Amino acid sequence: xxxxxFDSNLYSRSRRGYNPPTEGxxxxxEFLDAALLLVDIQNDFCPGGALAVSEGDRIVPTVNRLMPRxxxxxxxxxxxxxxxxxxxERGGPWPPHCVQGTRGAELHADLKTGRIAHYFRxxxxxxxxxxxxxxxxxxxxxxxxxxxxxxxxxxxxxxxLATDYCVLETVLDGLKHGYEVNAxxxxxxxxxxxxxxxxxxxxxxxxxxxxxxTSDEVLNQAxxxxxxx
Numbered sequence: 001x002x003x004x005x006f007d008s009n010l011y012s013r014s015r016r017g018y019n020p021p022t023e024g025x026x027x028x029x030e031f032l033d034a035a036l037l038l039v040d041i042q043n044d045f046c047p048g049g050a051l052a053v054s055e056g057d058r059i060v061p062t063v064n065r066l067m068p069r070x071x072x073x074x075x076x077x078x079x080x081x082x083x084x085x086x087x088x089e090r091g092g093p094w095p096p097h098c099v100q101g102t103r104g105a106e107l108h109a110d111l112k113t114g115r116i117a118h119y120f121r122x123x124x125x126x127x128x129x130x131x132x133x134x135x136x137x138x139x140x141x142x143x144x145x146x147x148x149x150x151x152x153x154x155x156x157x158x159x160x161l162a163t164d165y166c167v168l169e170t171v172l173d174g175l176k177h178g179y180e181v182n183a184x185x186x187x188x189x190x191x192x193x194x195x196x197x198x199x200x201x202x203x204x205x206x207x208x209x210x211x212x213x214t215s216d217e218v219l220n221q222a223x224x225x226x227x228x229x
Contacts, residue, residue: 031222035153036070037174038063039133039160039167039188040078041111044097044104046161051097053162053189060110062187062215063159067115069222072151074144075113076133078166079105079121086129100124118147131169134177145177155180157218159187164201171205181210184218 041063043049046056067073078098086092098105107113122136123129130136134144148156156179158171167188174181183205190198206212 031069031155032071033152034070034155034157035072035074035148035151036066036157036159037133037170038073038075038111038116039158039170040076040098040162041108041160042077042098042104043106043108044078046108049097050095050104051191053191056161056189057108057110059159059161059187059189060108062184064110064112066157066159066184066187066215066218067112069219070115070157072117072153073115074118074120074147075107075111075116076120076122076136076144076160076166077105077107079124081124081126083126084123084129085127086123092129120144131166132173133166133170134173148179153179155182157182157184157213159184161189162198163188163190164193164197165191168201168205171210172208175209181205182213182218183210184215185212186214 041056041060044051045053047054049056079100080086080096080098082096082099083090084092084096084099086094087096088094089096118138120133120136120138122133137143138147156174158167158174158181160167167183171181171183183202185202190201192198202212
């Protein structure tokens with residue numbers, strides 16, 4: 001099955017109000033109001049893609065391990081028209097990437113999509129660019145903030161690509177919207193146009209109030225919460 005989140009199967013179950021399977025979910029207590037946010041884990045941001053992030057594909061196994069622990073998982077995509085303002089031919093900084101309907105815009109093939117409940121796209125008009133996933137909408141035109149609040153989410157755990165761009169801006173916007181934000185540092189990778197960009201992005205997240213955590217810490221905390229109930 002294609003990993004484009006708006007192919008016929010995933011699109012239709014999203015519109016039906018699809019609920020992911022709950023078997024195996026181990027989050028309890030403090031995690032009941034948490035969501036895992038998967039930022040742009042797309043082919044073009046992985047090795048071999050048009051705007052490849054070094055080791056971008058290495059995060060997929062970690063993300064797959066995290067997903068069953070959360071009651072709500074949300075995935076996002078860059079979804080650019082072919083003449084997008086961010087592309088070099090229009091004076092932007094990037095080569096064409098994540099063009100609507102192309103393989104490069106699809107989610108990575110090894111990402112287990114069965115537990116994803118909602119999908120969002122951003123930067124889908126030619127003359128506007130957005131890095132934050134809070135600027136995107138789902139197939140019903142809802143914003144990420146609207147959907148999170150409809151699920152009574154107060155805590156976000158953010159993973160994905162890339163640390164120094166879309167992940168950073170999503171974390172900062174999540175804080176501005178009043179969420180407790182946890183950045184899972186080993187489940188993200190940086191573009192690193194400058195060698196220290198990824199580390200500087202993490203420092204900025206922390207200074208702004210985000211918690212920097214590892215996947216092991218999240219999984220261990222989930223296990224402790226489950227045993228305590």
